[in-house]
Amino acid sequence: MQQVVTPSTEWQEQVATDESQRFTGYAQQFAAVQVRKSKKFGTGRALHRKQLTAAQGHLEVLGDVPEFARHGLFAGKATYDVWVRLSNGGLDRAPDRTPDVRGFAIRVWGVKGDSALGNGPAKSQDFTLINQEVFAFPKSDEFVAFVVAAASGNGALLKFLLRRYGLLGGPARLLKMLKNVGKPFGGFATEPMFSAAPMACGPFAVRVRLVPSAANGVATPGANSDWGADFAVRLARQALQWDLQLQPFVSEALTPIEDASVNWNSSYTTVARLTLPLQDSASRKGQALAAQVEASVFDPWQALAAHRPLGDVQRARKVVYFESQKGRGAA
Secondary structure (H helix, E strand, O other), X not given: OOOOOOOOOOOOOOOOOOHHHHHHHXXXXXXHHHHHHHHHHOOOOOOOOEEEEEEEEEEEEOXXXXXXXXXXXXXXXXXXXXXXXXXXXXXXXXXXXXXXXXXXXXXXXXXXXXXXXXXXXXXXXXXXXXXXXXXXXXXXXXXXXXXXXXXXXXXXXXXXXXHHHHHXXXXXXXHXXXXXXXXXXXXXXXXOEEOOOOEEEOOEEEEEEEEEOHHXXXXXXXXXHOHHHHHHHHHHHOOEEEEEEEEEOOOOOOOOOOOXXXXXXXXXXXXXXXXXXXXXOOOHHHHHHHXXXXXXXXXXXXXXXXXXXXXXXXXXXXXXXXXXXXXXXXX
């Protein structure tokens, strides 16, 4: 049960002295995996390699939002053009029926302000959301080790889990992961999506949730045979909408910044509305958009400085994502 508590600005990041060196190593490990997978599947991302479909629409920032949200993108009522990329989270281009994390990435165009990267004006405000409310690992070191092992096959992954977590802990960890990726999923139009990791909102810190409108309909039986087609069919029939919500940091005990595996215990508030109007993904225009989206960058660090990503997992993403983007010619 989420508590109704007061948003706080008393959050702090805990940056380890060896982070820069470790994160560079993580990036190199991911780059090596990406090269191997690209030889098999063609040039692509290290994670979320399989794009399912793409769409365009707009994000309407609401005028009456709480004080903690009135920063950066959400400072005032406005409407922005957006691109959306839907994906499976895995390293491979696996069939859609394969249990996996699902990704819903949003690129908001036309923002004004300094970049979180510190390299001039922000190009966009990106949100990278998944169908898991929390990250599977508390910090980046465990996640990177897991991905590198998984990239070498199930045998290598099992050996890694046993070596890292022990004879009892290894199988337990594997079962927990299988449960997470195997959780029921009805489709991108009907399931909530989460940032799982925090970002700044001016002096506050928040997580993000995307909640589908009831008007989007209910899950379609058999949609897992082709998630992209399910979404495209809906979008060819009707406009789709979601509420974009923010969940504030309230205390280190209830809403930790550095442990991404802890589910925050504070309330969400709707601050914007995402609308994808009627469109034909199979048309020439739709296919051209899909190609543009696939070649583009969706990165939580492509953001306004007011929405700088926070915590160990997010800081690691800054280094790892950039290396991945260079590896596929997108940076």
